[in-house]
Amino acid sequence: MPGGRISSLPVDTVSYSNLVGFIFIFNLIVGTGALTLPGVFSKAGWCLSLVVIILLAIISYITVTFVIESMAGANAIKNWQSLQVLRHRRSSNEDEDNERFFNAAASETTPLTIQNMEFHYYQLTHKFELGEMATIFFNDFGRILFYLCFIIYLYGDLSIYSAVVAKSLRDVICEHEHSNTSDITNWMQYLGNFEGNETNERACWQDHTISRLIMYRIILIGFTLIFGPLAVLSIQKTKYLQILTALFRCLAFALMICIALKMLVMDGARGRPVAINFYGIPSLFGACVYSFMCHHSLPSLLEPLRNKSVVAKILSYDYIVICTFYIVLAMTGIFAFKHVEDLYTLNFLPYQVGYNSFLSTFFVVIDYFLSLFPVFTLSTSFPLIAITLKNNLQTLFLDMSRYDSYSIFIRILFPLLAILPPFCVTYFTENLSTLVAFTGSYAGVGIQYVIPVFLVYFSRKTCCELLGSGIINHFQSPFQSNAWLALVLTWSILSVFLVTINLFT
Known part of the structure; x- marks a missing residue:
């Protein structure tokens, strides 16, 4: 999720090579957030944006290594508990059949060979989601705070997805005037003081009275009515749908970069962004934090990896490639276009870019593909995120062991609680910059920075108490000192404080 995103692995996971793992992680991180980067780069300035995105990429990688270490710690606790149970079983006076059964279970479920007393505690063989690790390492108060942060992030994800789909379809369907916006209007838009009311109140078509805002809301209602009810179900993304979506994503981003480069070569720089x-x-x-988000889906990616000893190296390569990719996408966009939309794909509407006549048909098809690209990819992810949100709401407020006994009202209530708040938010605003800023700067900071810091701290503390300090965690983060934990936590608090001041002043 990318990107607010959930794990894109198929349910029936099998082991895969390092290269395939690299591709899966790349596809997970590069999501919708990347489409907002050119717009926020143009607002914040190319120099400031360059420094911030590199800095946040580094901090995000640091906290990713914290998640890996925490998952290995959770595996160590599980393996230690299994060892205690097996030793107890072997020492008890059970009959021969039971002893044979437990010996077989030991050889299948753990890497334990009790005969030679070898046991590797720290592994990544068992998948522990962030919620499970929070249950192991946090108290009840910490667990509730974790779920609240995660739920708020998923609400933000659904709001962004709804707004992106409705806005993309609206701008493809409606006519656009070929008039240049004044420099003063552009500057007001950059500062966020102009809500675009005149644009929204303009008629969607020249000969009709339906405004662009009404068309946006009609599409939003239709999208919610079609995909919202799927939150009641329990569906999973198939492997083939995942591969198709990944191919669409890579093709779309490559086309956007190539078209922007072509415009720069042919027409020169039309954009004049400030530094x-x-x-x-x-x-x-918010956009940068949102664009590097993979922490909540990382455990699902690590479990099937064949060679887990190099997982930190694979992730470092992914972050270097993705950060470079983001910079190229944003920099080409802000200099190629005079005005960059909040959603970058809207700069590639067929009437936004002029082409030579003999290539016009080909490029119009490409532009329609780019304009509708968010609709294709996000429509498949929206029900899955809604289901994930519904499940987390139920886990937080219900006793899931008694779920089958709850009434039909309760079973319908939580899907509605997952769908209606994002719909209400996006019904009254289509401002993607605000939605991404809030989701990334608050809930995103919690999931990407704060939660990994506390997870790895309590993981180290718990494992040291149970296993002692003599057993080495081979998956430990390179950033072992507690000074790194304090640094990331301080950066998180300072960032949220500065963002809050800027948002409300």
């Missing part, structure tokens, strides 16, 4: 604009920090910070 630094501190008023753009909230949306820049």
Whole structure:
């Protein structure tokens, strides 16, 4: 999820090579957030944006290594508990059949060979989601805070997805005037003081009275009515749908970069972005945090990896490639286009870019593909995120062991609680910069920075108490010192404080 995103692995996971793992992680991180980067780069300035995105990529990688270490710690606790049970069983006076059964279970479920007393505690063989690790390492109060943060993030994800789909379809369907916006209007838009009311109140078609805002809301209602009810079900994304979506994503981003480069070569730089604009920090910070989000889905990616000893190296390569990719996408966009939309694909509407006549048909098809690309990919992810949100709401508020006994009202209530709040938010606003800034700067910071810091801290503390300090965790983060934990936590608090000041002033 990418990107607010859930794990894109198929349910029936099998082991895969390092290269396939690299591709899966790349596809997970590169999501919808990347489509907002050119817009926030143009607002915050190219120099400031360059520094911030590199800094946040580094901090995000640090906290990813914290998640890996925490997952290995959770495996160690599980393996230690299994060892205690097996030793107890072997020492008890059971009959021969029971002893044979437990010996077989030991050889199948753990890497334990009690005869030679070898046991590797720290592994990544068992998948522990963030919620499970929070249950192991946090108290009840910490677990509730974790779920609240996770739920708020998923609400933000659904709001962004709804707005992106409705806005993309609206801008493809409606006519556009070929008039240049004044420099003053552009500057007001950059500062976030102009809500675009005149644009929204303009008629969708020249000969009809339906405004663009009404068309946006009609599409939003239709999208919610079609995909919202799927939250009641329990469905999973198939492997083939995942591969198709990944291919669409890579093709779309490659086309956007190539078209922007072509415009720069043929027409020169039409965009004149400033170097630094501190008023753009909230949306820049939120979009960058959102664009590097993979922490909540990382355990599902690590479990099937065949060679887990190099997982930190694979992730470092992914972050270097993805950060470079983001910079190229954003930099080409802000200099190729005079005005960059909040959703970058809207800069590739067929009437936004002029082409030579003999290539016009080909490029119009490409532009329609790019314009509708968010609709194709996000429509498949929306029900899955809604189901994930519904399940987390039920886990937080219900006793899931008694779920089968709950009434039909309760079974319908939680899907509605997952769908209606994002619909209400996006019904009254289509401002993607605000949605991304809030989701990334608050809930995103919690999941990407704060939660991994506390997870790895309590993981180290718990494992040291149970296993002692003599057993080495081979998956430990390279950033072992507690000073790194304090640094990330301090950065998180300072960032949220500065973003809050900028948002409300």
